[in-house]
Amino acid sequence: MTIALERVRRSFVTPVAEIVDSLEQCGEVISWINDTLIPSDDSDGLNIGVASLTKLDQQITQLLTTLDIASEDSSTRLEHIIDDVSRGIPRLAYDLHFMKDGALALQSNLTAILHQARDTLPPSTDVVLRQLHELDLIKSRMESVREVLREAESWSTLEMEVTSLIAEKTYAKAAERLSDASKSMVVFQNTPEYDPRRNLMINLQNQLEASLSSALVLAINAQDVASCKEYFAIFSIIQRESEFRNYYYAARRSSVITLWQTTRLAECGEVSEEETRDDRQTFTEFLRKFYDALSSILNIERAPICSIFPDPRNTFSSFIASTLSALQPTYPQRLSSLAERKNDVVLTELISALRLTEDFAISVGKIMEKVEFAADAPMPRRSSISEKPTHARRRSTRMSISWRHGPNKSVPSSGIQQALSQASEVMEWEQELFQPFLDFQTDYGSLEKRFLEHSLAEITASDAKERVEDVDRPRLLRERAVDIFGLAEGSMGRCNALTHGYGAVGLIWALDNLFKSFMESWATELQTNRSKTVSIDKSVVEDEDLADLDYTAHDWSNIQLCLHLLSSARTISERLAGFEMKLRNYLAQIASQFRMAKDDPVNFTIGPVRGEGQLLEQSTLNSVELRTLLDTIENDSTHFRPGQTHPPHEPLLMNARRALFHFAQTCQNALQKTILSPLRQHLSSYPSSMMWSTAGDPRKSETDLKVPTFSLPPSETMQKVAGGLLNLPRLFEVYADDDALSFALQTLPHLDFEMLKGLTESLVTETPVPSGGHMRRASVSFTSKTSVADPEAVSSAWLLSLGHTFIGYVTQEILPAISSLSTAGAAQLASDLEYLMNIVRALNVEHEGLEKWRMYVEMEEEDMRAKLEDNEDTADSILADIARLRGLE
Structure with missing residues (x-):
């Protein structure tokens, strides 16, 4: 077995080495496996696209065997290395000790050799070497003294020489003489002679500069490039x-500075009313002329600057920055004056001015590119004080969260460094150009809110007059909603134009306040002007089924008004959902732009000008709230599947939704008050009825005979009330097909979530509850559903709410208003309440308070007293009211 394995191992030696080498060079395992398992072409030259499973299985088996052999060889080698290290470690201490002993022996030998060398040197030779050393030191010091004396001799004649050269107008030689003298200033440093010589140097330089200044100005104005270049060399030398x-x-910018200073703008408060002329120009018109004039100067200066200055790109940047900083009144002052005069509508003016500024910056960038291509090879910069800027550079010190943390994965680091270096070069003039707008950009949310409020006031200015003239208010609400949504859609363009997406948080805040103010104004108007009427649908009033209802023409008018307003609110809710989708798409575009700018800052920037984008990135607009908002939008877009009708997300305009449902609740309350008004009218005299104080018990005869007793019939008033309650389902049958009733069912009074859910599942649409609302939610989500409402379920929900509202009115206002109850009055009240309970149960209304009133009223006096004694520690207001009415307290 071992011999066979060894033969297999030897046969695989070469493939194993090659496979291991390829595996070490490969970065990904999957790609290595794919490359290794690619089949070779067969002998017939046929191109096989996909290997057969059998051949692929053979390759995998061979590869596994090869890897097993390589793994076993690696393990064997590792064991050999471990054994060698284990054997070598004990010897390491001995080797170190041996090296230490050798070093100490070498040290002692070197010391001995040094003593021997000193002993072999004769004393006379040592004395000669010391003398030679002292002579060399004396020589070097004498040479230094000679140089100092020569410098002192040159300084003694410096003033006379330079003055004579200036008088002869030999400015170049005078500059060279001063340059040579300046180099010797180091000799006198830390000596009493330094300050007098330094003052003399500055004085002579000032004389040379004063002599050159008039000629320099003439050369600059005459555009004498050769002379200017010569003078620049002289100034650089000194x-x-x-x-x-x-x-x-100063000479080249004088024309645009004069244009800026001599132009007086009425929009900036620089022209009084007496001086106002018909041909006055706006700020944006003047700004366009100013930028055109400055662009013309830059185009003219492109060739001279490239010839005179060794750094034309930086010179252009400094020239533009110095021109902008020299403006009087300053750019920020004029923008502030414009904002004060325009007040609420300054946003559009700022956007126009910023667009003109961005166009100017783009044109300057093209000039910069021409300068960079046309300029000669960069000259070596002189180390001089001219490196320092001549004017104050305003830098933004606002701290924020950068979008460019971490290394870039898609762009080489050298490209990033090049882009950042180029951006820093042009940052001086771009910052001077866009810095005045930064305060307004960071305050975009307030500016947008003021603009929207002003526009809303203009849109609704004529509504008060139209309402007095009895215009159809639901139609007017829908028309105004169209205007408001059109106004809101324009806000996304303004946000992008002024802040390039950085003001997204302020945009949502401003839009939320716009819709909230709009809906709250209509809710307030509905609450304060319920007496106003609209045209009546005669078909409803003349319906034979409703002819016996106790509603007046004014009541029918109010019912239709509330229904139409609810229908308008439903339309606005659908329009608001569509607008939020547009807003989300806009925010998703912003998030995508920011992500691309983060991943590839060389090719993608925020805004058309890189410097402006950097200022916005460093401002307070780039906040944690903005990052959270955009991350949320991106996550929602990522998890949203195209097949879904509505993505699972929270609404952006929370206050707008609350205000809309508060308006719907106001309409519902007004509608319920109108529907229940006949019933309340019937009960208006109910507490003051004489039957409550009638003496005796009508259920007992005067002879006290033992006769059967029967329940008292309900009073006439309660019969009318019961009839009105039983007619309510007929009223809702007329409006069963009206979608307005199904809108915002969750805001109906006295109808909690569980009741609504029990009526129908298709109508449950969890929505925000207005502040102070009666509904409670464990959690609130905003998901709109398109299911069709069941008319019967809607009618049941309304009847249930109306029943609870009416019984609450009876138990809280009517019954406690009764002054007293006799025994007979209590019996009659118990009969009325029991009859009322049977009626409202037909409407699926179960009211605990009404049950308590009936139960306590039926009690005998002894039972009542015992109940009061048992409930001394507990506060039962109904029991206390009934005891007071029956004279038991």
Whole structure:
């Protein structure tokens, strides 16, 4: 067996080595297996696409055998290595001890050899070597003294030489003389001579600069490139490169600075009412002219700057930044004045100004590309103070969560570094350009809210007059809803234009407040103007089945008004769900853009200009709330399957949903109040009826004979009330096909979730409950369903709610208003309550309070007293009321 295994092993030696080498070079196991199992072409040259199962099984068996052999060889080699290490470790300590002894012996030998060498050196030779060393030291010090004396001699004539060269207008030689003298300043450092010589150097440089300034300005204005280049070299030699740039920038930007300063804008409060003219221009019109003028100057300066300056790209950046920082009034001041004057509608003006600014930045970027391609090879930069900027650079110090954490997986690190370096180069002028907009961008949510509120006020400005003129209010509500949704859809474009998606959190907040304010205004109007009527559907009033109901024309009008308003609310709810889907798609696009910018910052940026995107990334808009929102949107989109009608997610506009259902609840309460108004009218005189104080027990005869007793008939008032309750199902049969009744059933008064769920499963749509609502939820989810409502179930829900509402009114307001109850009055009240209980049970209404009233009223006085004694420690308000009415307290 062993011999056979060894033969097999030898036959597989070469394949095993090759397979092991290929396995070590392969990064993925699956790809290695696929490559290894690829069948070779047969001898006939036929191309076999897929190997037969038999051949594949043979290859797998052979590969397994090969891997087993390789594994066994590796185990054997590992065992040999472990054995060698085990045998070598005990000897290691001996080898280290031996090396230590050898090192100590070598040290002692070296010490002995050193003593012997010193002893062999004659004393006279040692003295000569020391003398030579001292002479060399003296020589080097004398040479240093000579150099210092020469420098001192040159400094003594420096002022005279430089002054004479300046007088002769030999500026280049004067600059070289000052440069040479500047190099020797190090000699006098930390000596009393340093400060006087430094002051002399600065004074002479100032004289040279003053002599050159007038000629430099003339050369700049005349666009004498050769002279400017010569003067730039002189300024660089005397370490005044930054001053040259200041002269150049000031001369070339003078026209646009004058344009900015001389233009007075009425929108920015710079023109008084007396000075207002018909031809005044807006801020955006002026801004377009300003950017056009600045672009023209940049195009003109492209060739001179490339010829004069060694770093044309950085020079262009500094030129634009210095121009923007030199504006008076400043760019931020004019934007602030514009915001104060425009107030609620400043958002559109800011968006227009930002678009013009972005277009200008894009055009500048193209000029930068031309400069970069046209410029010569970069010249070595001089180490001078001109490296420092000549104007203050405002940097954004806001901290935020960066979208670019961690290494990039799709772009090489060198590409990322190149992109980031290019971005840092142009950041100076881009930051000066977009910094004024940053405060308004971070305040986008408030600006959008103010704009929407102003637009809402304009849309609804004429509604008050139309309502006075008795316009169809449900129709007006639907029309205004169309206007509001159109206004809201435009907000996504404004958010993208001003913040490029970073203001998504503020957008949702503003939209939520818009719909909330709109619905709350209509709910308030409904509560305060219920007396207003609308046109009446004559077919309902003249219905023979409803002719005997106690509703007036005004009641029918209110019923139809509430139903139409509920129908409008249902339409708005469906429109709101569709709008939220659009909003989610917009947020999903933002999340996708942000993800691409994070994965590939070289090819994808947030916004058209990289510098603006970096400012927004560093602002407070890039917050935890934004990250959470976009992550949630992406997760919802990932888990949403195309076959689903509605994705499983929470609504974005929570307050809007609550306000909508609060409005629906207001309509339902108004409708119920109108429906129950005849019943309440019947009970208006019920507490003051004389029958409650009638003496005697009508169930007993005057002779106290033992005769059978019978239940008292209900009072006439209670019979009318019962008749009205029994007519309620007929009323709902008329409106059975009206979808308005099935909307927001969960907000019906006195109808909890379990009751509603017990009526029908198809109508249960869990929705937000308005603040102060009567419904309680263990959890609330927002899932809209398209199931058709069952009219009978809807009618049952309404009848159940109406029954509880009416019985609550009876037990809480009518019955406690009775002043007193005699024995006969208590018997009559018990009969009325029992009759009322039988009626409401037909409507599936079970009311604990009504049952208690009936039970306590029927009690004998002795039982009542005992009940009161038993309930001294417990507060039973109904028992206390009945005891008070019967004079037991």
